[in-house]
Amino acid sequence: MKKILIIGPSWVGDCMLMQPMLMRLKERHPGCQIDVFAPSWTAALLHAIPEVHAVIENPFPHGELNLTGRYRLGRQLSQEKYDQAIVLPNSFKSALLPFFARIPLRTGFTGEMRHGLLNDARKLDRIKLPLMVERFAQLAETPLGEIRRPLANPALSVSEEQRDSTLQKLGLSLDRPVAIFCPGAEYGPAKRWPAAYFAETAQHLQRLSYAVWLIGSGKDREVAENIVALGNPAIHNLCGATDLLDAIALLSCAKLVISNDSGLMHLGAALNRPMIAIFGSSSPEFTPPLSERAMVTKFEIECSPCFKRTCPLGHFNCMNQLTPDIVWEKILQIIAAGG
Numbered sequence: 004m005k006k007i008l009i010i011g012p013s014w015v016g017d018c019m020l021m022q023p024m025l026m027r028l029k030e031r032h033p034g035c036q037i038d039v040f041a042p043s044w045t046a047a048l049l050h051a052i053p054e055v056h057a058v059i060e061n062p063f064p065h066g067e068l069n070l071t072g073r074y075r076l077g078r079q080l081s082q083e084k085y086d087q088a089i090v091l092p093n094s095f096k097s098a099l100l101p102f103f104a105r106i107p108l109r110t111g112f113t114g115e116m117r118h119g120l121l122n123d124a125r126k127l128d129r130i131k132l133p134l135m136v137e138r139f140a141q142l143a144e145t146p147l148g149e150i151r152r153p154l155a156n157p158a159l160s161v162s163e164e165q166r167d168s169t170l171q172k173l174g175l176s177l178d179r180p181v182a183i184f185c186p187g188a189e190y191g192p193a194k195r196w197p198a199a200y201f202a203e204t205a206q207h208l209q210r211l212s213y214a215v216w217l218i219g220s221g222k223d224r225e226v227a228e229n230i231v232a233l234g235n236p237a238i239h240n241l242c243g244a245t246d247l248l249d250a251i252a253l254l255s256c257a258k259l260v261i262s263n264d265s266g267l268m269h270l271g272a273a274l275n276r277p278m279i280a281i282f283g284s285s286s287p288e289f290t291p292p293l294s295e296r297a298m299v300t301k302f303e304i305e306c307s308p309c310f311k312r313t314c315p316l317g318h319f320n321c322m323n324q325l326t327p328d329i330v331w332e333k334i335l336q337i338i339a340a341g342g
Contacts, residue, residue, distance in 0.1 A: 004034055004035060004036060005032045005034075005035040005036070005086050005087070006035070006036045006038070006083065006084060006085045006086050006087075007028060007032070007035055007036065007037050007038070007085065007086065007087045007088070007089065008038050008039075008040060008059075008080070008083075008085045008087070008088045008089075008101065008104075008106060009021070009025070009037060009038070009039045009040065009041075009088075009089050009091065010040050010088060010089070010090040010091060010092065010097050010098075010100060010101065010111075011039045011040060011041035011045065011049070011091055012041070012045075012091050012092060013041070013042050013045075013065060013092070014045075014189070014266060015044070015045055015048055015247070015266030015267075015269070015270070016265060016266035016267075016268065016269035016270075016290065017091075017135065017290075018039075018041065018045045018048055018049060018052075019048065019157045019159075019266070019269040019270060019272075019273050020135050020136045020139060020157065020269060020290065020293070021091060021136075021139045022052055022054065022157040022158070022273075023136055023139070023140050023154045023155050023156070023157065024089075024136075024139040024140045024142060024143045025037055025052065025054035025055065025143075026054060026155055027140060027143040027144070027150075027151070028054070028143045029054055031143065031144075036056045036057075037054055037055055037056055038055070038056055038057045038058070038059060038083075038085075039055050039057075039058050039059070040058075040059045040060075040061055040100065041058060041059075041060070041061055042060070042061045042065075043060045043061070044247075046058045046060055047246060047247040047248050048247055048251070048270070051159060051248065051251065052159075059080070062076070063096075068096050070099070073096070073099045073100055073103060074099075074103045076100060076103070077099065077100045077101075077102070077103020077104040077105075078103060078104070080100065080103075080104040081103075081104045081105050081106075083104075085101075085104065085106045086106070086107060086108065087106065087107070087108040087109075087110060088100075088101030088104070088106040088108070088109045088110065089110045089111065089142050089143070090109065090110065090111035090117075090121065091111070091139060091142070093111075093112060093114035093115070094114065094115060095114070095115045095116050095117060095120070098111060098114075098117045098120035098121055099120060101120070102119075102120040108122065108123055109121045109122050109123060110123040110125070110142055111123070111124060111125070111142065112124070112125050112126070112127045112138070112142070113125065113126055113127070123146060125141070125142065125146060132150075133288060133289065134288075134289060134290070134291070135289055135290050136154060136157075136290075136293060137150060137154065140154055156272070156273070156293040156294060157269070157272070157273040157293055158273055158275070159251060159270065159273040159274050160274075161251060161252050161255035161274070165248075165252050166252050166255055166256060168252075169245075169248075169249050169252035169253060170252075170253075170256070172249070173239075173241065173244065173245070173249070173253075175216070175239065175253075177256060178214075179212055179213060179214040180212070180213050180214070180258040180259075181213065181214050181215075181216060181256050181257050181258055181259075182205075182208045182213045182214070182215050182216070182257065182258065182259040182260075182261065183215075183216050183217075183218055183253060183254060183256075183257040183259070183260050183261070183271070183276075184201055184204075184205065184215060184216070184217050184218075184230070184260075184261050184262070185217075185218060185219055185260065185261070185262035185263060185265055185267040185268060185271070186198065186201050186217060186219060186223060186226050186227055186230060186242075186263065187219035187220060187222065187223030187226065187227075187242070187263065187265060187267075188263040188264060188265045189220070189222070189265065189266065190265075190285075190312060192312070192313055193283060193284035193309070193311050193312055193313050193314050193319070193321075193322075194263050194264050194265070194282075194283055194284055194285055195226070195263050195283075195322070196263055196281045196283070196322055196325065197322060197323065198226050198229040198230050198233065199229075199233055200325075200326065200327045200330070201230045201261070202229070202230045202233035202234060202235055203233075203327040204261065204327050204330060204331065204334070205230060205235045205238055206234055206235060207327075207331060207334075208259075208334070209235070209237065209238070211338070213258070213259070214238075214239070215235070215237075215238040215239070216238070216239045216241055216253060217230060217231075217238060217239065217240045217241060217242055218241045218242060218245060218250050218253055218254070218267065219241075219242040219243070219267065220242065220243060221242065221243030222243075223242040223243070224240070224242040224243045226242075227240045227242040228240060241253070250267060250270065251270055251274070254267070254270055254271045254274050254276060255274050255276070257271065257276045257277075258276075258277065259276075259277050259278070259279075259334065259337055259338075260276045260277065260278040260279070261278070261279045261281070261330070261334075262278065262279075262280055262281065262292075263280075263281050263283075264280065264281070264282050264283075264285045264287075264290065268280050268292050269290075269292060269293070271292070271294075271297075272292035272293050272294035272296075272297050273293070273294070275294050275295075275296055276294075276296065277296045277297075277337045277340075278292060278294065278296060278297040278298065279297075279298050279300055279330060279333050279334065279337070280292045280297050280298070280299050280300065281300050281301075281322075281325065281330070282299060282300070282301040282308075283301070283302075283307060283308075283319075283321040283322040283325070284307060284308055284309050284310060284311055284312075284314070284321060285308050285310060286308040286310075287299045287301060289308075298333050298336070298337070300325065300329065300330055300333055301321075301325070302320070302321055302322070302324045302325040302329070304320055304321050304324070306320075306321070307321035
């Protein structure tokens with residue numbers, strides 16, 4: 004049985020985008036065991052991805068080199084006798100562990116000082132592989148192999164028992180159609196649609212008898228409280244009140260998801276929920292929601308995408324000019340299509 008170690012991404016959304024690569028590895032190597040080394044906050048999602056056998060939690064804080072710690076962990080992992088490692092991040096430190104673990108085949112794209120650490124180093128063709136999901140998938144192929152298009156979309160499933168358990172725990176019901184808003188974005192404020200716009204949209208949906216739930220991390224609670232305060236006392240602010248599995252279960256209930264470009268956007272897409280994905284400083288040409296039921300919304304402006312955490316020009320027009328009226332037109336299309 005072939006054993007493969009994936010050095011995974013640090014972001015929830017990126018972890019979801021690597022699933023087509025995992026599917027392809029299972030296809031190429033039937034019965035293979037795939038373990039993923041990743042930060043603890045992604046572990047719940049990785050356990051929910053059926054292609055993943057085990058999760059090895061990354062103990063190193065973001066940006067920390069800690070050569071001694073990585074060497075010790077690598078020597079421990081050498082006992083697992085992995086046949087191949089695939090390194091998804093492009094950093095030098097991410098390639099250290101497979102090298103220290105003496106994994107025979109170490110695959111990844113060339114990056115900062117990695118030639119000695121990777122012995123299957125690939126040159127990335129950014130034009131040929133514009134999407135992150137395609138770049139990950141390429142690493143599942145042989146060095147000269149081509150990815151198969153169209154790629155399978157990431158896919159998550161939630162059991163009825165898991166859904167009902169989460170609803171009961173949070174005191175929620177499905178007596179009305181549910182619209183879920185994901186108003187946060189871990190990367191920074193330049194990816195966040197204004198709270199006032201979410202608030203106005205929530206008011207419209209409640210007039211159509213939708214229940215509106217806000218989900219996100221504790222860091223998103225303040226912006227969610229602003230949405231509630233702007234004329235929405237009846238909506239449920241669940242930001243900071245759920246873990247990742249709860250969030251997945253809640254998203255599975257949605258008749259409509261409105262999300263910034265975030266990890267939750269990719270989870271909603273993997274659950275195949277009707278979605279409006281809002282882009283500002285980032286690009287749907289790189290990390291779009293991978294679902295036929297997702298509608299991308301972006302206001303075309305010369306300075307976007309800038310990929311900055313905050314607007315470098317100070318005007319934030321890529322989001323400010325993407326008004327609720329524009330988004331509402333797309334919502335009506337989803338409602339007309341039956342959700």
